[in-house]
Amino acid sequence: VTRVVLIEYPPYGPWDAEADAVERAGGRLEVVGYEQFAATPSDADVVLNAFGGALPSALLDRLPNLRCAVSFGVGLDWLDIAEATKRGIMVVNMPLANVEDVATHAFALILACSRRLLELDRSVRGGVFEWPRSEPLHRLRGRRLGLLAFGNIARIVAKLAVPFGLSVSAHDPYVAPDAMRALGVEPAELEPVLSTSDIISVHLPSTPETRGLLDERLLSLLRRGAIVVITSRGDVYDPDALLRAVSDGRIAAAGLDVFPQEPLPSDHPLTRAGNVVLTPHVAGYSEESIRDLHDTAARIIGAVTSGAKPPGLVNPEVLG
């Protein structure tokens, strides 16, 4: 019997689809919190990680039977893939389940920042029914959108930008320039994207190369009046440097869904900056994306428990 353990993140529950899939294979799904999972040795064969908490080598040592680790989404920053491969563990993710939702959210943040939506809403509620003439609004048509990374989410953002008349460039050293040009996107190096774009949308995954990448120096390259939107991972930017840039007016606004520390402390200075739109790591959420994640998880469990290659296998070399 295959032992399947799910490290839960309550907002994604209930876990009926996963439980049914495990039962069909003659087993029973065990749902645990991350703290409990990390504290107790387990004979799990399959771990589904909905919480996204790290599985470092020391923890893998206590999972002697593990043969498949599944990410409940695209992110794989909680596991060292090379280390898992060395141990013969299949690493699986769900790369497409919520990409449209994140792209929509990124674009919603772009629109909210460029139209100063939340500030105007607060102003009307505060009894001030006026145009924000000291902080001008700009038409999107003709402005430049710069994408950091050009994966599945950034590609959808690039498509959404077309009807707004934005011209789009992107920096992604792992995507062929012609693949960008085929989608009407201009390939560029990192620094020129930062220094020539009016709007930057960040879709960088968290990797050793990207952690802390958007620091004081790189943020200082941004155009005066630029807008920065970050929906990928909270450890790719320095929030203090970003806060300084918005507070002193060098950049016009920021839209942030992800933070180095989550939940963002309610007294964090970002919560007091007027021209910052904050959302609680919700970009991937919609009822439809949750359903897609559960359906995909059930298909992965079905494949692994029957000895088939699971969809979304990241390291097929483990199968030999």
Ligand SMILES: NC(=O)c1ccc[n+]([C@@H]2O[C@H](COP(=O)([O-])OP(=O)(O)OC[C@H]3O[C@@H](n4cnc5c(N)ncnc54)[C@H](O)[C@@H]3O)[C@@H](O)[C@H]2O)c1
């Ligand atoms: N906020 C949310 O709720 C939410 C939901 C889903 C995903 N995400 C995040 O969004 C990120 C992007 O998702 P995706 O589906 O587009 O992933 P993806 O795997 O399709 O694309 C990631 C892209 O990043 C590129 N990349 C890697 N290192 C780079 C670097 N140093 N410089 C430039 N580009 C680099 C890769 O070449 C790849 O094209 C995910 O890694 C995840 O962390 C957030």
